Amino acid sequence: MTNITFAQRTYTRSKGQQNTFGDFTCVHCGRLVQAHELFSGVRNRNHCPHCLSSRHLDLYAAGDRLAACKGRMQPAALTLKHDGNKYRCDSGELMLVHICDDCGKLSINRIAADDDNERLLQVFYASQQLDSATCAVLARAGITPLDARQRELVQRRLWGGK
Amino acid sequence: MSNTKTISTEQRGVIIQKNNGIFTVLTETGKRNCSLLPSLRRKSGGDLAVGDAVTLDAAGQINALLPRRNWISRRAAAPMPGAHTHEQLIAANIDQVVPVFAAANPRPAWHLLDRYLVSAESAEIPALVVITKFDLASGRPEGDEIEQVAAEYRAVGYPVLLTSTLDGSGLEAFRAALHGKRSLLVGKSGVGKTSLLNALEPGLGLRVQAANAVTGKGRHTTTASTLFPLAAGGAVIDTPGIREFGLWDVDSADLAWFFPEMRPHLGRCRFGAGCRHAEEPGCAVRKAVTDGLVSPYRYQSYLKLRYDP
Numbered sequence: 001m002t003n004i005t006f007a008q009r010t011y012t013r014s015k016g017q018q019n020t021f022g023d024f025t026c027v028h029c030g031r032l033v034q035a036h037e038l039f040s041g042v043r044n045r046n047h048c049p050h051c052l053s054s055r056h057l058d059l060y061a062a063g064d065r066l067a068a069c070k071g072r073m074q075p076a077a078l079t080l081k082h083d084g085n086k087y088r089c090d091s092g093e094l095m096l097v098h099i100c101d102d103c104g105k106l107s108i109n110r111i112a113a114d115d116d117n118e119r120l121l122q123v124f125y126a127s128q129q130l131d132s133a134t135c136a137v138l139a140r141a142g143i144t145p146l147d148a149r150q151r152e153l154v155q156r157r158l159w160g161g162k
Numbered sequence: 163m164s165n166t167k168t169i170s171t172e173q174r175g176v177i178i179q180k181n182n183g184i185f186t187v188l189t190e191t192g193k194r195n196c197s198l199l200p201s202l203r204r205k206s207g208g209d210l211a212v213g214d215a216v217t218l219d220a221a222g223q224i225n226a227l228l229p230r231r232n233w234i235s236r237r238a239a240a241p242m243p244g245a246h247t248h249e250q251l252i253a254a255n256i257d258q259v260v261p262v263f264a265a266a267n268p269r270p271a272w273h274l275l276d277r278y279l280v281s282a283e284s285a286e287i288p289a290l291v292v293i294t295k296f297d298l299a300s301g302r303p304e305g306d307e308i309e310q311v312a313a314e315y316r317a318v319g320y321p322v323l324l325t326s327t328l329d330g331s332g333l334e335a336f337r338a339a340l341h342g343k344r345s346l347l348v349g350k351s352g353v354g355k356t357s358l359l360n361a362l363e364p365g366l367g368l369r370v371q372a373a374n375a376v377t378g379k380g381r382h383t384t385t386a387s388t389l390f391p392l393a394a395g396g397a398v399i400d401t402p403g404i405r406e407f408g409l410w411d412v413d414s415a416d417l418a419w420f421f422p423e424m425r426p427h428l429g430r431c432r433f434g435a436g437c438r439h440a441e442e443p444g445c446a447v448r449k450a451v452t453d454g455l456v457s458p459y460r461y462q463s464y465l466k467l468r469y470d471p
Contacts, residue, residue, distance in 0.1 A: 066459065
């Protein structure tokens, strides 16, 4: 078979597996995760609030469930969502960067209200020792991970205060 | 032709229409409206389909069903969720299945196409995909998308024709593809199955209606399956619009085999033939999808059919 480029449709060809949008058990830490907006403060529960891991399920758009990879997506770094169109280290909402263990796909996700702040801080500290290859991948995607200079900023965003 | 004509010997014929227990049979001497011999009704459950070869007794009753070469059937729509359902024959002894989809009004339901194609593959019948009303989408983003989807299915091995009865595009290719074969047209109501047939054989003058302007859905104008012999050779079975098409007698363990692009990867998974190609690590089919060898949409259809055949 020849290799075909599969682009995103203006409307999906399948409704996919709708049941994957509800509560779920994290396949990594095994804990039950409530997907309801009331708990997470976000409409699309993307990752486990306890271990912050995710799964590579979406291909073109959030919720399309078209990815066949289904690998574990590890939290790799924190970044800031600029009000404009790029992720930069100056202002904006704190975001969690995931990288797929199997295929290396990058994903940037909102932090939910019930995410474990201590675990987020651990991700931030761990991201200071990212290997050069991962840093290069993030740079190519236009993502600037928060560095040690922004530690206070991260703490402010997680626990509040000035 | 009169039904009271006396037949001296047993006649053979082909069912060309089925309507409320009355079968129109095409014999050497013409069309005859026949009923089913009670003993055959008990034996077969009255389940004969358009395209079936039968024999008629002297009284003009169908007394035997000749062996079928193949047939297409679906799971009959259940009256309520969880209710018992049964096989519903659509047609028998056909050379190709022609799933018909409209480029717009109603918009294409691609997962339904995969259902038709899996059904055709399981019956080992070749398929030809026809997109109608392409004039409504041509030059628009929807048209580009349809052309890309058509390229995907062509790459899998299914011929895809883009047609329009308004400007006549693609009709000659469609006519050539039907030549000498008995083809079964299937598709949702309003996609233009009967309009295609009218365009090919203007003398038929079959009744058609425009799709609903507001909803874009069809009006179920065709109400019975009918076989029409074509002047150029071959025949077409026109069917009423099908809203849902549940697979019948397709084992979920064999489902991946009915996706031709997945076949080269079957048996290469870490769990061999026992792999369901859903969550298993080391799955060759999932790797083929991530490598761009299998369409993610087709893979999604596979998963959907596996859990909801």
